[in-house]
Amino acid sequence: MADVVHRINGHVATREWMHQFATDPSGFMTKVVESQDTDNQELVEPARVVEDEDAVQEDETRPDYPFHAFDKLDEVLHLQDRHPSAVYDIVEIGAGQGKLTKALKRVLPGGTRFAAVEPNNDRRTEFRHFMSDVPVFDGTASATTLPNESVGNIAIGHAFHCMAKANALDEFHRILVPNGRLGIMLNTGDFNSCPFMQDVERVVKSFNAAYVPSQPNHDQLQQIFHDRPHLFSPMQSQRIDTVFSASVDGIVDYLMSTCVMANLSHRRQTDVRLSIARLIEMNPDVTEDEHGEHKLELPCLVELHWVQKAQALQDTPAQHHPDDVVMQSC
Known part of the structure; x- marks a missing residue:
């Protein structure tokens, strides 16, 4: 198989360089850093805050939702018997560039x-570029x-962390029609x-970084609804195994776009990227398509979670917290 050679920050990552990364990444980088003519401030560059630019990259590199993941979509969303007050059948909250909306449009009737609702102006512009009719x-x-009561279903992808805001569930309840559904649809690498993937975890941990993206488990999602049980029915869930087939660069870009990775310093991101590229080069499952591009199939997991709006909002005061607890998504 031909060598997979990557250009990282303007420097060609040779096979020998990547081999040293894969076998002893931390030790090798110690030697590299010591040889660099850089000042201490650069060497201890702090983890940066994830900016809008990172969110756009994450949206572009994340695996798409496969068709078969929505085979039982009618169990997740209330798609029959449109309520007379519903202006929209499905509204995506925190839509970004609209990856989830595009996937739903592919499988639902015309x-x-x-x-969609999106607070960032640049991402709204991108959304309109891809789906001018929405x-x-x-x-x-x-x-x-x-x-009020204008939305049949709310769909949330990887912006689910917005639900941890104190007033979000009240707002969702307000805009949903009676018996409307709130669906959370996550699509991530099955790490x-x-x-x-276990080798990738080992490499990333060698750089003292957590690997598994901070996706919530079932119990954590349940907890979001726990304080306001009168708003929605108990949560139900489905898990669907799937595969993300992409170029080697696409796989590396996706793994690097996770929140944990994006918060690493620029130098450490380069280190991790080189190590992952080397692991992919050594992977016997890498194939070559008719155009000579190297491909790899990454196991993924689609998680569908949903609740239904309660019939009536009880006169229970909202439990506001002085500091919103936000679960990070990836």
Whole structure:
């Protein structure tokens, strides 16, 4: 198989260089850093804050939702018997560039009325570029700007952390029609399912970084609804195994776009990228397509979680917290 050679920050990562990364990444980087003519401030560059640019990259590199993941979508969303007050059948909250909306549009009838809410102006512009027929509103999870009982279903992808905001569930309850559904649809790499992913975990941990993206488990999602049980029904869930087939660069870009990775310093991101590229080069499952591009299939997991709006909002005061606890998504 031909060598996979990557250019990282303008420098060609040779096979020998990547081999040293894979066998002793931390020790090798110690030698590299000591040989660099750089000042101490650069060497101890702090982890940066994830900016909008990172969120856009993450949206572009994340695995798409496969068709078969939505085989039982009618169990997740309330798609029959449209309520008379519903202006929109499905609204994606925190839509970003609209990856989830695009996936839903592929599998639902043409007459389905979509809309989206996204607070970032640049991402709204990107959304409109890809789906000019879907209105996208400037709003947040706790202030969508949508009318009361105007939404049949709310769909949330990897912006699910917005639900941890104190007022978000009240806002979702307000805009949903009676018996409307709130669906959370996550699509991530299955990081414990194959030796390759375990090797990636080992490499990343060697740089003193947590590997597994901070996705919530079932109990954590349940906890979000725990304090306001009168708003929604108990949560139900489905898990669907799937595969993300992409170029080697695409796989590396996806793994590097996770929140944990994006918060690493620029230098450490380069270190991790080189190590992952080397692991992929050594992977016997890498194939070559008719155009000579190297491909790898990454095991993924689609998680569908949903609740239904309670019939009536009880007069129970909202439990506001002085500091919102936000679960990080990836």
